[in-house]
Amino acid sequence: MNEFVERLIGLHWAEPKPAYDVVIVGGGGHGLATAYYLATRHGINNVCVLERAYIGGGNSGRNTTVIRANYGIPEAVRFYQHSVDLYQGLEEETERSVMHRAKGLLWLAHSEMGVRAERARAEVNTAFGAKTEFVSAQEVKEICPQIDLSGGGEWPVMGGSHYRAGATARHDRVVWAYAEGAMRCGVHVHQRTAVTGLLKDGDRVIGVKTDKGPIAASLVLSAVGGQVTTLASMAGLRLPIRSHPLQAFVTNHYGLEFDPIVASADLLFYASQTARGEMLMGAEIDRQPSYSYRSGHPFIQSCALRAMTLLPFLRNLKILRQWTGVCDMSPDYSPIMGFTGVDGFAITTGWGTWGFKGIPAGGEQMALLIASGEVPELIAPFALDRFARDRTLADRGSAGTH
Amino acid sequence: MSVRLHCPNCGDRPLEEFLHGEIPTVPSTIEDPDARDLDRAFMHSNIEGLTTERWFHAFGCRRWLTVVRDTRTDEVRGS
Numbered sequence: 001m002n003e004f005v006e007r008l009i010g011l012h013w014a015e016p017k018p019a020y021d022v023v024i025v026g027g028g029g030h031g032l033a034t035a036y037y038l039a040t041r042h043g044i045n046n047v048c049v050l051e052r053a054y055i056g057g058g059n060s061g062r063n064t065t066v067i068r069a070n071y072g073i074p075e076a077v078r079f080y081q082h083s084v085d086l087y088q089g090l091e092e093e094t095e096r097s098v099m100h101r102a103k104g105l106l107w108l109a110h111s112e113m114g115v116r117a118e119r120a121r122a123e124v125n126t127a128f129g130a131k132t133e134f135v136s137a138q139e140v141k142e143i144c145p146q147i148d149l150s151g152g153g154e155w156p157v158m159g160g161s162h163y164r165a166g167a168t169a170r171h172d173r174v175v176w177a178y179a180e181g182a183m184r185c186g187v188h189v190h191q192r193t194a195v196t197g198l199l200k201d202g203d204r205v206i207g208v209k210t211d212k213g214p215i216a217a218s219l220v221l222s223a224v225g226g227q228v229t230t231l232a233s234m235a236g237l238r239l240p241i242r243s244h245p246l247q248a249f250v251t252n253h254y255g256l257e258f259d260p261i262v263a264s265a266d267l268l269f270y271a272s273q274t275a276r277g278e279m280l281m282g283a284e285i286d287r288q289p290s291y292s293y294r295s296g297h298p299f300i301q302s303c304a305l306r307a308m309t310l311l312p313f314l315r316n317l318k319i320l321r322q323w324t325g326v327c328d329m330s331p332d333y334s335p336i337m338g339f340t341g342v343d344g345f346a347i348t349t350g351w352g353t354w355g356f357k358g359i360p361a362g363g364e365q366m367a368l369l370i371a372s373g374e375v376p377e378l379i380a381p382f383a384l385d386r387f388a389r390d391r392t393l394a395d396r397g398s399a400g401t402h
Numbered sequence: 403m404s405v406r407l408h409c410p411n412c413g414d415r416p417l418e419e420f421l422h423g424e425i426p427t428v429p430s431t432i433e434d435p436d437a438r439d440l441d442r443a444f445m446h447s448n449i450e451g452l453t454t455e456r457w458f459h460a461f462g463c464r465r466w467l468t469v470v471r472d473t474r475t476d477e478v479r480g481s
Contacts, residue, residue: 229448238429240444243473288422291450292476296405298418331444387444 009176014188016212020048022370023208023217025195025231027051028060029171029356030348031223032178032189033363034370039185041364042371047187049179050210052194056175059225062325063356064248064282065171066261066272068105069130070121070163071398075381076334077128079361082378084130084165086360096177098169099275105166105261106135106143108310110155114266117397118161125163132163144260152309155267166261168272171356178363198234198345205235205344219370221346226291226326228349235345240336240387241328242289246353247299248282249322250274251314265397267306271314279317281307285327285353295324327352334393337366338375338383346370347384353399405476411463423456423466449473 024031027049038044069080109115125132137157149157199207207216232239263270269283283303308314330350337348365379406414428441470479
């Protein structure tokens with residue numbers, strides 16, 4: 001966010017205090033939503049959010065803004081459906097437009113196996129609260145007339161699962177709505193303040209060192225995207241995380257309406273239309289771990305080829321911009337939320353390529369965890385110790401990016 | 403990432419011809435055998451900076467090479 005935008009939004013900056021009850025590291029959606037719900041739901045406003053650059057400048061501003069809950073395992077479907085519900089009420093609650101729009105999400109199948117997978121997805125989703133229907137190829141064509149059902153002769157569309165509540169929202173506005181709401185309740189947000197270390201008393205974390213001086217805290221929450229391994233190692237923790245770049249791009253304006261969000265797990269791409277009329281596309285993560293924001297031609301070449309296989313009209317569009325985010329990938333493709341075993345240090349990470357959709361529920365549940373000191377039932381399965389307990393939540397097929 | 407890796411057999415080749423391989427390391431400070439198993443199975447050093455890793459020239463000579471790369475910039479410092 002530049003100075004011009006900062007003036008337009010009701011954000012009130014304060015000088016850092018020497019101590020807070022809760023210090024949240026990372027001024028993205030998850031960090032700011034946690035601060036917002038701490039202040040509005042639990043009356044805890046002696047909270048600060050530290051951001052090394054500007055709020056929403058990391059993955060919160062680099063994702064493809066899809067909101068959905070059609071996951072593959074009950075724990076995830078329940079959690080993300082709660083997030084979808086919170087998103088639906090977000091504009092009313094914060095009194096800010098976040099350009100939320102339900103579009104419906106089509107997940108296409110191109111083989112008998114794919115059809116079975118999408119039928120199973122529809123059943124699991126519906127059973128756990130995220131109503132999803134299996135639709136035939138003909139119905140796919142009715143929902144999205146632009147699709148070439150023959151898939152260029154190689155990837156025939158044999159049906160798909162249709163999640164009607166699938167939506168998009170303007171990601172910057174979500175971040176700003178939470179920031180404004182939190183600040184109105186007295187939460188401090190400090191931009192351009194980098195955390196350089198943790199203050200410790202023995203093994204216990206008692207605050208953070210920043211480039212503007214130390215800040216003491218009863219609890220430090222890491223809501224960092226990207227550099228989470230570095231921060232956790234300062235607390236003496238090893239994380240099951242590898243950070244991979246994920247690229248996306250938009251085309252120039254497409255004159256017709258393209259209503260749904262279309263995804264194909266076999267072809268590995270997803271596409272939707274932005275409010276400006278651009279076609280927005282993304283695909284899989286880069287294979288090598290990296291913290292670089294560099295984007296490259298090989299990605300747009302392969303992703304565009306796959307997208308044009310199903311959506312031939314894309315041929316006539318030009319790519320306007322591409323960008324990269326750094327995703328913290330967990331081994332089971334599910335987020336990691338909760339206490340860490342290190343006193344005074346909690347974490348919300350492993351948001352991989354599914355972080356934006358989880359912002360409201362993640363923030364709300366982390367706030368509940370911090371305020372009550374107990375692990376809420378909804379996020380208990382996502383604890384860091386699930387790997388040691390042999391209770392991983394494998395859901396790779398629902399990430400849509402592998 | 404339009405990066406080229408130097409393969410000793412094939413010369414400078416586009417990164418897309420290679421597959422990435424991590425060299426798994428369990429810190430020596432972890433002594434308990436169960437904790438070492440857990441770390442080996444799930445944890446990653448995920449280094450921010452210079453990292454030594456293995457790359458497999460899958461769409462080329464099909465040999466492994468060792469590469470030193472800066473994960474902050476993707477700059478290759480030697481192979």
